[in-house]
Amino acid sequence: MSTPEKSFWDKAQTLDRRVLYAVLIVLTATSLFFKTEIPVNPDDSSKDLYVSLMTIDPSKTVLIESDWTNSTRGESAGHFEALMRILMFRKVKFVVYSIADAQAPQVARDALMRIQEERKGQGLKEYEPWVDYLDIGYFPNAEGHLQAVGNNIRTAWGGRKERDDTGKERGIFESPVLSNVRVVGDAGLVVVVSASATIDIAVERLYGKVPLAFMVTGVMGPNALPYYQAGQIVGIGVGLKGVYDVEYMMKYGVNYRPDGATKAKVLYKEDSVVVAPVTEGTTMDRGARYFLPLHVALTLMILAIIFGNVAMFASRRKKKEAK
Amino acid sequence: MQYLDTGKYHVLFTLLLVFFILFNIRRAKGKKDMFVRRIPGLNAIDDAIGRATEMGRPVLMVPGIGELNAISVQALNIFAQVTKTAAQFGTPIRLCCANAAVFAVAQETIRDVYQAQGQIERYDVDSVRFISERQFAFAAGVSGMIHREQCAATFFLGEFFAESLIFAETANAVGAIQIAGSTQTVQTPFFIAACDYVLIGDEFYAASAFLTREPVLVGSLIGQDWAKFVVVFMIFCGFITNSMERHQVTDMKRVDNDATADVEAFSEMVPVEPWANGKPVLKRRADTWLFRQFNPFITKEQVTVDRPLEPEPEPTTATGGGS
Amino acid sequence: MKFLTQLAQLPPEYNPFWAKEPGNDALLWIFLTIGVGIVGMLLLTRVPTRARRPIVWTFTFLSGAFYVIYYLWPMPIDRDAREIPQGFVEQGGFFMKDALPRVADIANVLTFLLLCLGIFSLTKIHSARVVKKQKDWFFSVVLLVAMVVMVIVGYWDYILKEFNDPNALLTKAENWGTVNYAYDLLFDGLIQQMDAAMFSMIAFFILSAAFRAFRIRSVEATVMMASAILLMISLMGAVDYQWSELIKGWTGDDPAHMLNNLNLSQISGWVKNYLQIPSIRALEFGVGLGALAMGLRIWLGLERGGVSV
């Protein structure tokens, strides 16, 4: 079999995959350094999430179920950090617990420490353990545990002790964070930051007892959105788009017109609701940093497909001409 | 009661499907040369093994990363056929497992195949391997093996998740012929993009009937087709009756009450309020006859059962443990 | 009969037949059970060859029968733990409902008990390679050493956290000792990162697979490519935004205008709801039926060939 000289298009058609890989690495890595603001229309579910976080009664405690680990850091860390920033801005007390994975508390703790340090650098007030928040760790047996929390949070969490601000160990319900929580419904909101099926358990066990909100990975989105559509959860952020949506609203608010502006950047389904932006600390961070690389990667993919097809047709035409 | 509380309909329907399958298995007994539609990927098995033999490279088989269930058993059934051909040609095989129970079954199956072919001296115990129970460690191990052994033909059949594309593209990179199929629908598009032949949906289950033409298997396949006919018929009739019924005027509507602390979920009929614009009230989805068949109407009386109570158990105290 | 009635009377937690007092009482019964089990195992080794198949099948059949009967048997609804069942049918229903979570444990525990089989095979293959100094034996050493180190550090860390730490102080990094750090390094620093690395490699493979496969060769390939590209474009927030601005220009920002249905998120949502869902659902019906048929064949012992039990 004689192989005729390969034309440029022939070669392009069977481009070495490693070239594509190198281009992807270079483009995504460089675009990471440009934190750009890309205008978007936030999803309705993200808007509801943001509005409920920003309108929560600051005297009520928020329970955060942190069920993600480093393997889904790309999406979940962004969610968790945005959540921390909003709650700290609004001075809402919160409790962090995990039921999915024994590693989850440490991962959440690291993320919390990052935000604390960042706030310290910006000259903002840091959140104090025991007084402003509690980090009560991992509870095994997800299903049984949430059922227990739903039935009686005081017995379910009663055994846990933490150091108070003087360094003495005391039961967590003596802390100012939980002292006003007798039943789970006394909490203002339960936010589940999850990369796993614990969202199903949360709806099964806690729905109807306390308002629920989710922040989940893109993969879990299709599982979680039906709960939102059925009105079982107040809001939900899905995947990186969800992170970016929330960060975008943190910057521009919802239905919010700054002085002199005629139109709000983000419109809400109800005209009467006006939610101001987050005015202290960082607003656009991980979501904004990853959003441009994502666009770059998707564009690269679409261009690669187009390029492959053009090459295919061009080489076909060449062969026809040669005949 | 199960067949009272969720309707008799579904038990009857399931039993009908079971009957179809068993009846056809019985009917097929002793018959030969029954028709099974051509399944493209399976005709390629012999070519793939032939090519591996020519090149002197091994054939790789992976039964997915799922647990031991009918899916992995079915994958091993197909692999037994592949191994049969490979044993005749003396082509080396590799079978990588991600689950110890599957590994145990695979070990026996493959040994039996060599024994039945009278080629037991060609059987290498280490050709069936357990790699890792951890998804991505398994992916790393299998990709390494594909590269090192330059497998000429690969079979990925069974339950695959995110790792499907890692295997398929790696095998493509070393120029292997690939035959793949996953019962996880979400992974099928990745196999279609990267592999030469793909078994879509229940072509995977039909494969062993196609390969062996065993009456039991073909009979069961015919039974499955009957069941599919019933589903087609139901959907066909259903969309017609549903369309008609939505035009009927009604003055009562069905309300499904959720379960509360003291009562199970139950349904009731309540009068409907007329529309403000005076147009006739038509039946809604929940009022149609078919909806009622699929979501049985359970009255409050049906779910209220009174049974005598066992006396309160005395607080149990251990006698031995305390001292 | 009286005995059976009693067995069904109460959930196992309250039933003195199933539940024993923790401590010596329970341990005695456990040892007895294991002893009986081992004797049974020894007896099985004496079974004649032709009886083997029926024995294995009996186990399979009985396990499957539990779920099948559970499905067909009338089950109590709205039931309190202390309610007394009325009549045989209810007794059966109560009994099975109580037994379900226990039975569900059995398959799990058995699967995990078999796990060491895999590790055993892995160790065997790699130690043989080291002993025989086969090609790449050095890497087998790496594997074996990594495994042993992980087991030691893992159990040490577990013992420290489980038995020496009543106040759960070790859940916080500031209280850690060397072993806890080592465990964190191996698990969080290596295993988790390598998981993430392999997982993220899919992005590269998606790119190269799409480049190669999405060509306008046949109707099938074109259709697949078109819907994939449409979905990808709709995921790009920036494009979605620009497109909606364009539509706003046409409609004069009127939310009631029909052209609003041409928003990218609307179009991609429509494709998902009215084309993707039904086609995939049809496919899954078939898969479900295949699994049902296969399940029936295994349960009733109709499968032939190497794998059948």
Add this chain to the structure above:
Amino acid sequence: MNEQFYWVKLTIGVIATIGLYSVLYRETKFYRFFEHLFLGLAAGFILVALWKETLKPLWWDKMTGSVTIDDVTKVSTIDQPGFWIYGFLLPIGLMGYLVFSKKHNWMSRIPIGIILGFWSGQQVQIWWNRWGAQIYGSMQPVWPTTTDSFTRPYTEGMAPADQAYIAAQLYPSQAISNLIFVITILAALSYFFFSFELKGKFLKGTNTLGRWLLMLGFGAIFGSTVMARFVLEIDRMSYIFVEWVDQTSKMFPGGG
């Protein structure tokens, strides 16, 4: 967590990531090292998790039960009684290990048969739960109940009674979409008939249409999965080029 440790952990993670990524270029000894390290650590971890996360809570704790002893009164209360019957599982599980025995390997099929038996029985139990609602959901109405408007009107700002009226109607555009839904599911189902030959233009045409529609569905799945996968890759890049570089410059100020 102290800074040095954090840096060491990051650095090791970065090297391991690069090690595994190197297979994208080609399979080298570098990759082989990390592959085997990964397999070894994973196997070790499974052995730890085997007891810690599965056998102990699922089997041992339930079998032996548990007692809490009050610190003050020294009275012990039974939290959970011991279910002795779980003891049988040990010998049955051990039979699986006879798979390597030449003489008694048949006994390894007993635990396997039990596992498969449970799975098979469940198939009968779950079929309807999984598919029943979906069968009903596919019976979409295709005859519009009103022709006031082609598409569903925009309802924001209307009186609730009018909104409810509009929500209860089936508009022509939805009816057409529903018809497409029904045609799609029927055509796709027709692709999966195996036991008879499709003859005639209509049946063959339906079959081909079914295959095209399936491909369309697959394309949509492909497209929507891409985002999550790319985010993972972007996060890895951020791990190496942002976090590790930041921490390194913190550890070695002035170094670069």
